[in-house]
Amino acid sequence: MAMLEVKDLHVHYGVIEALKGISLDVNEGEIVSLIGANGAGKTTMLHAISNITPKSSGTISFMGNDITKTSAKKIVAAGLTQVPEGRRIFTGLTVYENLLMGAFLRKDKEGIEKDLDHAYELFPILKERINQDAATLSGGEQQMLAMARALMAKPKLLLLDEPSMGLAPLLVKEIFRIIKEINEQGTTILLVEQNAKMALSIANRAYVLETGNVVLTGTGKELIESPEIQKAYLGG
Amino acid sequence: MTQFLQQIVNGMSLGSIYALIALGYTMVYGIIKLINFAHGDIYMLGSFVAYIVTTKLGVGFFPAMIGSMVFCGIMGVLIERVAYKPLRHATRISALITAMGVSYILEYTTQLVMGSEKKTYPVLLNNSTFQIGSVKVSTQQIYILVITIVMMIVLQYIIRHTKMGRAMRAVSVDENAAKLMGINVDTVISFTFLLGSALAGVAGILVGVYYNSINPLMGMTPGLKAFIAAVFGGIGSVPGAMIGGLFIGIAETMVIAYGSSLYKDAIVYVILILILIIKPEGLLGKNEREKV
Numbered sequence: 001m002a003m004l005e006v007k008d009l010h011v012h013y014g015v016i017e018a019l020k021g022i023s024l025d026v027n028e029g030e031i032v033s034l035i036g037a038n039g040a041g042k043t044t045m046l047h048a049i050s051n052i053t054p055k056s057s058g059t060i061s062f063m064g065n066d067i068t069k070t071s072a073k074k075i076v077a078a079g080l081t082q083v084p085e086g087r088r089i090f091t092g093l094t095v096y097e098n099l100l101m102g103a104f105l106r107k108d109k110e111g112i113e114k115d116l117d118h119a120y121e122l123f124p125i126l127k128e129r130i131n132q133d134a135a136t137l138s139g140g141e142q143q144m145l146a147m148a149r150a151l152m153a154k155p156k157l158l159l160l161d162e163p164s165m166g167l168a169p170l171l172v173k174e175i176f177r178i179i180k181e182i183n184e185q186g187t188t189i190l191l192v193e194q195n196a197k198m199a200l201s202i203a204n205r206a207y208v209l210e211t212g213n214v215v216l217t218g219t220g221k222e223l224i225e226s227p228e229i230q231k232a233y234l235g236g
Numbered sequence: 237m238t239q240f241l242q243q244i245v246n247g248m249s250l251g252s253i254y255a256l257i258a259l260g261y262t263m264v265y266g267i268i269k270l271i272n273f274a275h276g277d278i279y280m281l282g283s284f285v286a287y288i289v290t291t292k293l294g295v296g297f298f299p300a301m302i303g304s305m306v307f308c309g310i311m312g313v314l315i316e317r318v319a320y321k322p323l324r325h326a327t328r329i330s331a332l333i334t335a336m337g338v339s340y341i342l343e344y345t346t347q348l349v350m351g352s353e354k355k356t357y358p359v360l361l362n363n364s365t366f367q368i369g370s371v372k373v374s375t376q377q378i379y380i381l382v383i384t385i386v387m388m389i390v391l392q393y394i395i396r397h398t399k400m401g402r403a404m405r406a407v408s409v410d411e412n413a414a415k416l417m418g419i420n421v422d423t424v425i426s427f428t429f430l431l432g433s434a435l436a437g438v439a440g441i442l443v444g445v446y447y448n449s450i451n452p453l454m455g456m457t458p459g460l461k462a463f464i465a466a467v468f469g470g471i472g473s474v475p476g477a478m479i480g481g482l483f484i485g486i487a488e489t490m491v492i493a494y495g496s497s498l499y500k501d502a503i504v505y506v507i508l509i510l511i512l513i514i515k516p517e518g519l520l521g522k523n524e525r526e527k528v
Contacts, residue, residue, distance in 0.1 A: 076418030088413035105418040
C-alpha cells in the first residue's frame, strides 16, 4: 500500500475547477515529482493534501488512514508537513524562533534539541544566522529556513512546493542536493516544481499536470527521455 | 516647572490606563486585522464587575482586579467566538460594523441590568499624597503606574518568550503558514482576545478607583482615545500602544493645565489627524506591503 494515496481529487475555486479528478500515489522512501506549467494545479494539489484548501470530492489517505477531512493540525501531527511556495517564513521572528515554530506540536524537548542540531548540520548557514530576524535572510537562506522549519516537525512525508523558485542556478543545485540528502536519511518526498529538468533528475517517479489533469506519468528517467516532455518542458 | 512636572505625573496615570486599553486594540488588529470597537465596552464591563464584587461581596482591590480580568477575558473570548469568528472570511467592513453592534449590545445591556445612572466607586486603595520635591504624588497614582508596568512586562514576556506568544506572532505574519506548522489558529485568536480583554479589565478597575465614578457609557470616549493611542504608536505594535497611551494621556492633561479643559478631547483628535497626515503607519508601525 502506498504511503500517500490520492484518489479522484476535485477542487473548485468558485466556478473554476482547478483539479479535475487527480489520482496519485507516493510510496515510502520515494521522491515523487509533480511537474507542470503555471496554473496546472500543482500548488492547489498540495494545499488540498494539507487541508488548507477545501476539496469538492475525492479521497486522500496517508499511511492507511483517511485524511480527507482531517484538520491541518492533525495532518502535521500524523507526519505530513509542507514547505509552502514562496517560503512563507515568519518575518519578525528570529531564525531560531522560526525553527521552533516547525516543532510546534512536539513536546519532546531533547528530541527537538537533537533535531535543531541536525538542521544546523544540513544548513550550516542557519546556525550563523540563528538570532537574526528571518526577514534579513537572502532568498536562498529563506528557502533553507523553510525546509529546516518543516523538518523540525519530524515528517515522514515532506511536501515541497517550488523550492527552486527565484533562486540562482548554483543555489538550485545546492537545494536539490539537500533534498536528496533528506530523502536518503529516510524522509519520503513529494516535490512540486516548474524546473522540470531538475525535478525529474532526482525523482523516482513523476506526474505531469496540465490544467487540472494528470496527462503523463512514469519514472523520472522515462519522462526525461520522453519526446513530449522534451518538447514541452525541457526545451529540447 | 513644578506645574509642568505635576502634569507629567498626572498624565502618566491617565496614559497608563489608555495604554492598557490600547494594547487590546493593537493585539487584536495585529492578528485578525479587526478594529474591535467593542473593546472600550469590555473595559466598562471590567469596572462594573469590580464594582459589584467589592460592594456586594466586600472583597479588596486585588481580588476584585483578578475577578475583573477573568470576567473580561472570558467575555472577550465569547464575543470573538459568537460575533467575529463567523465573519472571519467576510469583508472587513462587515466585521467592523458587527463590532459596533456588539458595542451597543454591551452598553445597553449594562444599562438594563445596572441602571443608567452613575455609580460611586468604593475607596479600594488608600489615597494619601506625598511630595517628591515640589511635585505631589498620590499613592493611587503609584499603584496605577506600578500595576501597568507589571502588566506590560508580563505581556511582553508572554509574547516574546512563550510558545503561545510565538504562535501569536506567527499567525499575525502568515495565518496559512502557521496552519501548516500545525498551529490551531482559532485557539491563538481566542488567546489574543483573552489577553487583550483581561488588560481592559485591569484598566476598568483602575479608572473606577481613580475617578470614583462609573457608568455604562463610560467606555466610549476612553475607548476611542485608546484606539487613537494605538494608531499613534502604530497599530499592531505592542510597544507602540504603550508609548501611544502615555503620550495621549500626557497631552490631554497638559491641555487641561495650560489651555482649557474644553479642549481635552479635541487635542486627541487633532493628534489623530496629524499622525494620519504625517506618519500614517504610526510611530513604530510597519509599512504594510502586500505579499505576493
